[in-house]
Amino acid sequence: MSDITIIKTDNPGTLPDENSLGFGNYFTDHLFEMDYNPQDGWHNPRIVPYHEFSVSPANTTLHYGQGIFEGMKAFRTVDDRVVLFRPLEYLNRLNRSADVLCIPRVDVDLVHKALLKLIEIEKNWVPAKQGTSLYIRPFIFATDPYLGLRVAENYKMAIILSPVGAYYAAGFNPVKIRVEDKYVRAVPGGLGEAKTLGNYAASLRAAVDAKKVGYAQTLWLDGIERKYIEEVGAMNIFFKINGEIITPALTGSILGGITRKTVLEIAKEWGFKATERRISIDEVFEAHAKGQLEEVFGTGTAAVISPVGELSWKGEKLIINDNKTGEFAQKLYDYVTGLQYGEVEDKFNWVETVTKA
Incomplete structure (x- = not known):
């Protein structure tokens, strides 16, 4: 597979107010994408300015739902590093979902490399306030323009990024x-x-x-x-x-x-x-x-x-x-978020540093 092509935007945006992010409302300047066909396999990996996708009205995912996705996060630590939490676990799970949906597996090492580069490019979009993060959404969908019910032959993979706050409006409350x-x-x-x-x-x-x-x-x-x-x-x-x-x-x-x-x-x-x-x-x-x-x-x-x-x-x-x-839930929350924000020693080797302070 070829190296990852990088094309940067000429009009970068700015991080919205960290106090009113919500969840999944904003998106960063760039995305990662690559394509699959039976002749070339997964090919043309690239990081490009965020853009809309154009699909046929007969796109098989729109009609039959042959698509998968993942969700992980990047965090800004108390010492101003940008880190990922267990990224390979999520990417390997993406391939397990691919197996269930008859979608070709991706090269986890390549996607991991692309993800690190994408986060590095978008590091200014990682919010710093406790409880916020940069949500990472890898996804794959079929791109065949065909109305017959069958396993698709062509696919697109993409990764988009979204600065987010708490998922539930109640925050960390029951x-x-x-x-x-x-x-x-x-x-x-x-x-x-x-x-x-x-x-x-x-x-x-x-x-x-x-x-x-x-x-x-x-x-x-x-x-x-x-x-x-x-x-x-x-x-x-x-x-x-x-x-x-x-x-x-x-x-x-x-x-x-x-x-x-x-x-x-x-x-x-x-x-x-x-x-x-x-x-x-x-x-x-x-x-x-x-x-x-x-x-x-x-x-x-x-x-x-x-x-x-x-x-x-x-x-x-x-x-x-x-x-x-409960006491146990509170202790867990403090420990896991402590790992993610660099406040707790990472004895498990779960945290991967993308950029250093």
Whole structure:
């Protein structure tokens, strides 16, 4: 594959107010892109000024959804370095999603190199305020102009960047989650384990219904027995019961979150019993009734750690830890964000420096 071509904009923008970034509202000056066809494979990697894509009305992704994406972050540390958190984990997961969607795998080393260069070029877009970051969105979509249902032959990969604030309006405060008992998002053997378009489209209707009655997100149950907990719309879920940290096992219908993996590794390092297994919604409510449910929290790249203060299921409301952030969730949040902002020693070698102060 050829070297990465770099074409810089003649009209660079400026970082918006760090106090009002929101999430996904602003985009940097440049993007990375490359193309795939059967003759050349992945080719023409380039960093170019941010621009719109032109696609055929018959584009197969528009009709059949053969697309995947990722989400990771760059941070500005307290000593003014720009760093990435576990970037290779995310890029390898992109290839796992590609396998599920019959999309050609990318060269992770090349994309990693391109990402580092893109972040270096856009370093001034990385905000410095605590709680902010530069969100990184790699994605791949089919580009065939064809209405027949088949695996596409041509693809485009791109990486765009967006300076962001907190994912939830509540910030790091307990959120209210409604357990979904009507709709189904995914089943084993389907697309649930891939970070793909259809998974998120399948979650929208339940999310809208939940927000109408005051809940921030939906907690999904399994699509077969409708009793085992899977994940929240935008994050994995954890329960602290009698001192044990429990999260649903990866059975093929939920996403293997990188923050989920991070929390499991940290919990074990701290000496907690951290378990991946099937856990039913009945077990959670029973644990609460016995006074054994100590904390519930979500994990994800966007929110990092999100404490849950209330669960609602079939009209019954369960208040967790008096609707206060739990000690373990707080400790996790402080530790992970401390790693990301350079305030905590990186014993795990998870942080990669892009630019030095």
